Amino acid sequence: MTTILGIIIVICILLVIFYVARTVDLTKELKGESDDTVPASNVQGYLMFGFLIAFFIGITWSSMYFVPKMLPSPSSVHGVAIEKLFNMTLFFTGIVFVITHIVLFWFVFKYREKRGAKAYFFSHSNMLELLWTAIPAVVMLILVVKGLVTWLSIFPNTKTLPKETMVIEATAQQFKWNIRYPGLDKDFGARKIDTAHIGIATPDVWWKNELGIDWTDKASHDDFFADTIYLVKNKPVLMKLGALDVLHSFYLPHFRVKMDCVPGVPTTFYFIPNQTTVEKRKELSTLPEWQKINPATGGPKYSTFNFELACAELCGRSHYTMQKYVVVVEQAEYDQWVKEHTPIYASIQKAQQAALDKDKGTTNSTQPGMNDSTKVVVDSLLDKKTAMK
Amino acid sequence: MAIEEIANLHAEIHHGEHDDHHEETFLTKYIFSQDHKMIAKQFLYTGMFWAVVGALLSVLFRLQLGWPDTAFPFLETILGKWAEGGKVSNDFYYALVTMHGTILVFFVLTAGLSGTFSNLLIPYQLGARDMASGFINMLSYWFFFLSGVVMFCSFFVHTGPASGGWTAYPPINGMRDVAINKGSGLGLDLWIISMSLFIVSVLLGGLNYVATILNLRTKGMSMWRMPLTIWAFLFTAILGILSFPALLAAVVLMSFDRLAGTSFYLSDIVVNGQLLSHHGGSPILFQHLFWFLGHPEVYIIIVPAMGLVSEVLSVHSRKPIFGYRAMVFSLMAITVLAFLVWAHHMFVTGMNPFAGSIFVLFTLIIAVPSAVKVFNWITTIWRGNLRLNPAMLFAIGFVSMFISGGLTGIFLGNSAIDIPLHDTYFVVAHFHIVMGVAAFFGMFAGVYHWFPKMFGRHLNDTMGYIHFYGTLIGAYAIFFPMHFMTGIPRRYARFDSFEFANNFGGLNKFISIVAMIVFVLQLMFVINVVYSSLRGRRMKSINPYGATTLEWTTPVEHFHGNWSGELPEVHRWPYDYAVNGQEFIPQTTPLSEGEISHS
Numbered sequence: 001m002t003t004i005l006g007i008i009i010v011i012c013i014l015l016v017i018f019y020v021a022r023t024v025d026l027t028k029e030l031k032g033e034s035d036d037t038v039p040a041s042n043v044q045g046y047l048m049f050g051f052l053i054a055f056f057i058g059i060t061w062s063s064m065y066f067v068p069k070m071l072p073s074p075s076s077v078h079g080v081a082i083e084k085l086f087n088m089t090l091f092f093t094g095i096v097f098v099i100t101h102i103v104l105f106w107f108v109f110k111y112r113e114k115r116g117a118k119a120y121f122f123s124h125s126n127m128l129e130l131l132w133t134a135i136p137a138v139v140m141l142i143l144v145v146k147g148l149v150t151w152l153s154i155f156p157n158t159k160t161l162p163k164e165t166m167v168i169e170a171t172a173q174q175f176k177w178n179i180r181y182p183g184l185d186k187d188f189g190a191r192k193i194d195t196a197h198i199g200i201a202t203p204d205v206w207w208k209n210e211l212g213i214d215w216t217d218k219a220s221h222d223d224f225f226a227d228t229i230y231l232v233k234n235k236p237v238l239m240k241l242g243a244l245d246v247l248h249s250f251y252l253p254h255f256r257v258k259m260d261c262v263p264g265v266p267t268t269f270y271f272i273p274n275q276t277t278v279e280k281r282k283e284l285s286t287l288p289e290w291q292k293i294n295p296a297t298g299g300p301k302y303s304t305f306n307f308e309l310a311c312a313e314l315c316g317r318s319h320y321t322m323q324k325y326v327v328v329v330e331q332a333e334y335d336q337w338v339k340e341h342t343p344i345y346a347s348i349q350k351a352q353q354a355a356l357d358k359d360k361g362t363t364n365s366t367q368p369g370m371n372d373s374t375k376v377v378v379d380s381l382l383d384k385k386t387a388m389k
Numbered sequence: 390m391a392i393e394e395i396a397n398l399h400a401e402i403h404h405g406e407h408d409d410h411h412e413e414t415f416l417t418k419y420i421f422s423q424d425h426k427m428i429a430k431q432f433l434y435t436g437m438f439w440a441v442v443g444a445l446l447s448v449l450f451r452l453q454l455g456w457p458d459t460a461f462p463f464l465e466t467i468l469g470k471w472a473e474g475g476k477v478s479n480d481f482y483y484a485l486v487t488m489h490g491t492i493l494v495f496f497v498l499t500a501g502l503s504g505t506f507s508n509l510l511i512p513y514q515l516g517a518r519d520m521a522s523g524f525i526n527m528l529s530y531w532f533f534f535l536s537g538v539v540m541f542c543s544f545f546v547h548t549g550p551a552s553g554g555w556t557a558y559p560p561i562n563g564m565r566d567v568a569i570n571k572g573s574g575l576g577l578d579l580w581i582i583s584m585s586l587f588i589v590s591v592l593l594g595g596l597n598y599v600a601t602i603l604n605l606r607t608k609g610m611s612m613w614r615m616p617l618t619i620w621a622f623l624f625t626a627i628l629g630i631l632s633f634p635a636l637l638a639a640v641v642l643m644s645f646d647r648l649a650g651t652s653f654y655l656s657d658i659v660v661n662g663q664l665l666s667h668h669g670g671s672p673i674l675f676q677h678l679f680w681f682l683g684h685p686e687v688y689i690i691i692v693p694a695m696g697l698v699s700e701v702l703s704v705h706s707r708k709p710i711f712g713y714r715a716m717v718f719s720l721m722a723i724t725v726l727a728f729l730v731w732a733h734h735m736f737v738t739g740m741n742p743f744a745g746s747i748f749v750l751f752t753l754i755i756a757v758p759s760a761v762k763v764f765n766w767i768t769t770i771w772r773g774n775l776r777l778n779p780a781m782l783f784a785i786g787f788v789s790m791f792i793s794g795g796l797t798g799i800f801l802g803n804s805a806i807d808i809p810l811h812d813t814y815f816v817v818a819h820f821h822i823v824m825g826v827a828a829f830f831g832m833f834a835g836v837y838h839w840f841p842k843m844f845g846r847h848l849n850d851t852m853g854y855i856h857f858y859g860t861l862i863g864a865y866a867i868f869f870p871m872h873f874m875t876g877i878p879r880r881y882a883r884f885d886s887f888e889f890a891n892n893f894g895g896l897n898k899f900i901s902i903v904a905m906i907v908f909v910l911q912l913m914f915v916i917n918v919v920y921s922s923l924r925g926r927r928m929k930s931i932n933p934y935g936a937t938t939l940e941w942t943t944p945v946e947h948f949h950g951n952w953s954g955e956l957p958e959v960h961r962w963p964y965d966y967a968v969n970g971q972e973f974i975p976q977t978t979p980l981s982e983g984e985i986s987h988s
Contacts, residue, residue, distance in 0.1 A: 003463040010909055018916055021851035029926055035933075037776045040850065044777035047858070048785070055865065066873035069892045079809070086806050093796040100763060100792050107770045108785055111706075112777055119707040119967040120772035123987065128768070129715045129761065136760040140753045140799075147753075147803035148746050154805060155742040173659070193657045198664040208662035241739075244659040246561040246570075247672060249737065249812065253876045253889050256809040260738045262672055263560055264656030267739030308889050312812045312878045314554045316561060316570050317479035320881035 038115050045112030052105035056098075068289035071253055075275040075307065075328070078154045079256035085150050092139055158238065158268055165236040165270075168229065170309075171211055172241075172248030172261040175318040177309065178211060179226045182219075183343055188240075189213050189220015210244055215345065224341040229309060229326040232334045233276045241267045249313035252326060254280075258312055276328045281305050413949075421531075423523030424949045428530050429509035430843060433836070435534060436501020437915060443492035444908050450485040453477050455901025457883040471549060480571045482882045483552040487572065490555030491540070491580070493825065495587055498690040500533045502832045503629075506693055507598050507622040509839060513940035514616050516607025516957050518950045521600040525593050532590035536583045543579035548572055551580035554880070556679055557640070559654035559672050564665070565647035578647075581640045588637045595626035595633075602626075607939070609959035614976070616938050616963040617710060620717050621696020624724040625689050631728070632685035639678035646670070673738055680731035687824045688727040691791075692720060694831020695762060698784045701834045702766055704936045705781035706773030707972060709964035712765045719758035719765075726755045736804040737811050745804045752802035759795055763788060776934075779853030780837035786861050787830035793865075794823025797872065814874035821871075826864040833860075836918070841933055845945040846925035852917045856910055863907035867900050937975045938963050962987040 028034045074083050169180040169188060182188045190213075191197075197212040213220050231237055241250050243261035250269065251258045259269040275283070284290040284302035294301045311322035329337070342350075422428060452461060453476075460475030471481035508526065512519050520526045543550040552572030553562040557580070562573050602623045606615070645651040646667070654675045655667035703710040710716060729751040736745050766788050775781065797819040800806050810816060833856075840848045877890045884890040884897075932941035939959070943951050957977045965974040965987065980986055 003461075014909065014913055014916065017852065017855060017913060018920070021849050021855070021917075022920075024851045025849050025926060034847075034926060035929065037778060041775060041777040044782060044854070045775075048777070048782070051858070051861065054862075058865070059869065062870055062873070066870060066896070070873055071876040071889060074809075082805050082809060085803065086800065089800050089803065089806065093799055096760075097792060097796055100767065101789060104767055104770075104785065104788055104792075107767065107773075108775060108777070111770060111773050111775050113774050117774045118972075119774045121709065121967040122711060122768070122772065123709040123964065124712045124715065129712050129765075132764040133715075133757060133761055136757045137754075140756050143799065143803060144750055144753050147749055147805050150805040151746060151749065151803075152742060154808070193664065195664050198659055198662070210659050210662050212659075212664075247558055251812075251878065253809070258737050258808050258811055262739060263658050265671055265673060265739060304888075306888060308887055310878055310887055310890070314483070314558075314561070314880045317483065317552075319483075320878075320883055321886045323886045 038113050041113035045109045048105055049109040052101065052109075055101070068287065072280070072284060072287075072290075074254065074256045075273055075280055076255040076257065077272040077274050078150075079254075079271075080274075081150045081153065082256050085146055088146065089143060092143070154270075156270060158270065161238060161270065162236055165238050166232065167238045167240060169240045169242070170229075170250055170261070171244060172250070172311065172315070172322070173210070173244040174246065174316050175311075175322050177322060177324050179229055179324065180211070180344075181224050181226055181338070181341070183222030183224055184338070185219060185222055187219040189215070189217040189223050213344070221345040222343045223345070224338075224343045226341065227324070229324060230334055230337050231273045231326065231328045232331050233279075233328055234272060234274060235331070236270065236272045239269045239271075241269065246315050247313045248311045248315045248322070251310045251312035252307065253310065254307045254326075260313055273328045276330060277305070277307060280307070280328075421527060423519070423527045424947070425508045425512045425520050425523070425526060426843070426947050426951075428526055429505050431530050432500060432504035432508060432533070433843075435530075435537060436497050436505060437918065439492050439496040439537065440501065440911070441915065443489050443497060444911060446485045446489040446492070448905055448908050449477065450482055450489070451901040451904045453482055453882060455898040457885070479882050480552055481549055483554075483570075483880070484550045484572050484576070486880060487552050487555050488540075488544075488550050491551070491584075494555060494686065494690070495584070496533075496537060496540070498825070498828045498832075499591065499629075499686070500587070502828060502835075503622070503625050503689065503693045504530070504533065504594060505832075506618070506697060506835050506839070507594070507626070509843065510616075510618050510940060511598055511601050511622055512605070512951060513842070513943065514619055514938050514963075515602065515605060515610055516939045516952075516959065517601060517605035518952070518956070520597050521605060522597055525597050529590050529594035529597065532586050532593065536586035536590060539579050539583040539586065543576050543583070546575045546579065548574035548576045551577040553577065556676075556683065557581075557643070558679070559643060559646065559675050560658055563643055563646045563654045563672070563675070564658070564660075564667075578644075581644055584640055585637060588633045591629045591633050595629040598622055598626040599630065607956045607959060610976075613714075614959055614962045616696075617699040617713070617716055617720075618693075618696040620720055621692050621699070624720050625692045625696075628685045628689050628692070628724055628727060632682045632689075635678050636682035639675055639682070642678075643675065673735070673740070676735050676738060677732070680734045681728075683734065684731040685727045687820070688723055690824055690828045691831075692723065694787060694828045694835075695720070697831050697835040697838070698766070698787045699769075700938075701780050701784040701838045702769050702788075703964055703966065704838070704934050705776040705778065705784070706770050706966075707776070707935075708769060708773040708966050709968075710765070711768040711771075712761075713962070713964060715761055716765055719761045722758040723755060726751055726758075730755060730802075733802055733804070733807070736807045742804075749802060749804045753799065756795070756799055756802075759791075763792055763795070778837070779848070779850060779857050780834050782854070782857045783830045783834035783837060786857065787827050787834060789861075790822055790827035790830055790864070793869075794819055794821075794827055798823060809876060812879055814871045814877045814879055817879050818868045818871035818874075821868045822864070826860075826868065830860075833857075833914075838934075839940075840918075840921065840925075841928045842940055844922040844925070845928050846921055847928065847933075848921045848925060849917050852913055856914050856917070859910040860907060863903050863910065866903045867907065870896055870900065932975075935973050937961075937965055937973050939976060942975065942977060960986070 074080055167182060171178040180188065192212045192214045197209055197214060239250060241259055241261045243263045245263065248261040249258060250261055255271055255273060257269055257271050259267050261267065281302050284305055290302035291300050294304060297304050307326035307328065309324040309326055311319055419427065462475040464472035464477060465475050468481065471478055548571050550572055551557065553570055561570050562577055565574060602619060642653040646653050646655055652667040652670040654672050655670045658665045658667055699710050699716060730748055732740060732744065732748045733752045797815065801810055801816060801819055837848055837853055874893055877893065881890065928945055931945060939957055942957055944953065959976045960979045961974065961976055963976055966972065968974060
């Protein structure tokens with residue numbers, strides 16, 4: 001009902017505008033004034049000048065209102081460099097934006113059609129054209145050089161990374177992330193992308209091993225899945241990225257990290273987080289926008305701030321739900337966190353045992369210390385077991 | 390044989406035909422017309438139809454973005470299973486976004502813009518009776534029409550229309566029978582068929598435009614005497630001819646992957662715990678092929694708008710365009726560079742960073758010819774006597790939009806800055822302003838300016854002014870604040886899964902409301918076009934603006950052949966305004982004694 005009413009109102013407004021506009025133009029035509037464009041140009045000159053002023057007021061106001069709501073400052077080393085480059089570009093483009101707009105609309109106002117006025121024949125000037133080819137060229141050159149220095153520094157040779165670099169594997173699929181840590185040996189078990197390892201039940205691998213982890217590789221035995229990505233402050237991270245089904249993109253907005261996850265094409269991203277989550281909250285607590293109360297928690301917004309992982313490449317109907325938290329801590333806390341995790345291999349063995357127990361009538365698929373991803377694995381394992389019967 | 394002779398020969402042949410007075414039926418005059426003017430109108434009307442459809446889709450998905458938790462029962466009424474409970478389903482949300490992009494980029498801003506004005510102006514401004522081949526020209530329109538029919542049908546199939554993004558990236562679009570995305574079934578098959586037909590249309594049209602421009606210029610119309618519109622259409626056609634085949638190759642290979650089990654774009658894919666048999670391909674290959682079209686495509690959209698704007702600014706400033714040759718050379722530079730920047734859409738696909746650096750260099754170099762054009766436009770209106778009618782206002786609005794949107798391209802073209810900005814609302818703001826809104830402004834400038842040439846009547850000025858200010862303010866209100874959503878991923882149906890992205894609920898509502906208002910304003914433009922073409926103010930003289938170019942020497946009534954007598958002869962360049970104490974001197978006026986030809 002409201003829809004129909006809305007449509008009727010819109011049609012009425014359109015009709016009113018139409019009849020008024022028609023009358024205005026017909027009147028002008030009857031008076032024989034429709035070829036005289038001077039009065040209209042005069043009015044339009046003022047209106048365009050008014051637009052210029054309103055435009056700049058709008059930009060100033062919206063900047064004041066929205067900038068505090070934007071993403072907080074970067075929490076990674078390269079993120080800071082990108083921010084610098086961004087601000088430098090903003091400086092140059094801002095100058096051009098303001099000057100060209102003032103000049104453009106000022107000319108529209110100043111040279112609006114006047115009776116008897118004559119335009120000035122000015123068809124070219126090599127000097128001027130040279131000037132405004134050379135100046136943008138020089139500015140662009142500066143931006144290219146600065147940009148490329150930053151860009152190439154973000155992608156170091158992955159073979160010569162610092163020794164303490166921690167490697168984390170993120171494999172995306174519709175619509176979740178599989179985050180795998182290499183465990184205490186700091187070495188991932190190999191993955192085999194073939195039907196012997198993926199999706200086939202064999203005597204020793206009889207769960208949905210979508211990643212194709214090779215259990216005969218001993219390095220895999222202490223690998224574990226994590227629900228939350230834990231990073232260590234000032235410790236370099238190399239993300240090994242991949243996808244199982246479609247394109248995804250590994251996006252850490254607060255760290256200015258983004259890299260596509262491509263089925264069949266491994267990608268990496270190297271970065272150094274330079275703030276712990278606690279430090280970030282402290283930093284944000286000084287900003288008025290973040291002192292506002294979050295209605296969901298009842299506390300100030302900064303107190304519940306968290307780094308997040310998102311998907312940035314359209315991957316299907318639930319693309320917008322691929323969320324995980326990222327936590328940056330000091331080394332000691334990280335070590336403690338690692339210890340709390342049960343390796344995938346151990347979980348499977350436990351679950352295998354549990355499945356056997358289930359046959360005997362005791363059910364307990366949820367092991368203490370097991371995280372969600374592992375639980376899924378175990379659940380699917382139990383399903384499979386039931387299905388196999 | 391000299392070019393002039395060919396032109397004359399062609400003219401004689403056509404002239405002879407005209408004298409024969411062969412009867413034109415309704416079918417040959419209005420439907421299967423081979424007359425460039427009628428084909429231009431067909432492109433205009435079809436483009437307008439698709440513009441309304443495309444904009445309507447954006448209103449529907451703006452409802453979702455503005456009020457993600459509100460149910461709109463009327464949506465279920467019109468969309469049925471796609472909006473159960475009055476909420477657009479995710480599948481359909483992505484279908485809306487995908488089709489909005491496809492329709493606006495290809496059907497409206499490629500066919501609707503370039504198709505309309507290339508057809509209308511190339512023969513008119515060159516002094517030709519028609520296109521080099523009227524028949525191929527007709528085919529070009531009908532392939533476009535057919536492609537539209539197929540695309541329209543895809544809205545009504547059980548899978549819904551394509552929903553994997555207008556870029557149609559595999560693997561989500563590359564696997565037909567794997568149920569990972571509803572629209573990737575029959576909907577995408579139809580999308581591929583439609584795009585293939587569309588590419589045929591663009592190629593037929595483009596070859597015809599190039600052939601006509603090179604061969605059918607009237608006597609005296611040397612290349613350096615062509616208006617900038619024609620230069621723009623020439624470069625647009627060249628861009629289209631060289632880049633669209635890459636898209637055809639891309640979608641044909643994708644069809645093989647989808648239907649014949651090949652693996653051009655697919656490798657190591659695991660769906661529901663099962664490894665698919667596709668092996669050895671790369672999804673990145675598709676992206677290279679796609680953007681080899683995709684980037685030139687944005688210039689295919691903006692270059693004709695640049696041409697129209699250059700002409701409109703000059704005519705209504707009563708001044709020559711500033712730096713005519715610099716304008717041509719900058720168009721040429723843009724055309725060449727357009728082919729060397731495609732991978733700037735792919736900085737974060739894992740491409741070799743060194744390769745990325747080269748694309749950064751070329752991408753930022755494009756800013757130089759673009760800057761030259763902007764400064765030349767501004768200098769063109771300096772010390773003019775600006776007739777501020779709706780056409781002129783839209784041309785000025787174009788310059789403003791092109792500056793605003795172009796400058797943000799300098800951020801995105803720099804690969805390091807692109808890392809956080811890629812696939813976020815900053816990109817949405819950038820390309821909508823610089824390529825969407827700016828191209829629309831160029832198109833509106835063209836429609837308001839050449840409407841009398843098309844229909845012998847003027848558009849209603851009052852509605853034109855309302856349309857202009859509403860669209861200018863509305864477009865900035867919609868897209869400018871999106872720059873503040875830097876870092877918020879695009880193509881999200883809702884933002885509440887994330888703390889960092891859920892900060893702009895109020896802004897999203899505001900944008901949605903403005904989008905609806907702007908949509909209604911465009912309906913007013915449609916009303917204006919339909920009404921004015923039938924009942925609008927009649928054209929009193931054949932040259933209402935005091936323009937110099939040849940299209941204003943033809944009679945108001947349209948007939949096949951354009952000029953009833955001899956073809957006009959050109960003696961000077963097209964921008965003799967405010968020269969020799971005269972307001973303007975048409976191109977057909979011979980040089981006066983002692984006068985030196987400008988070119």
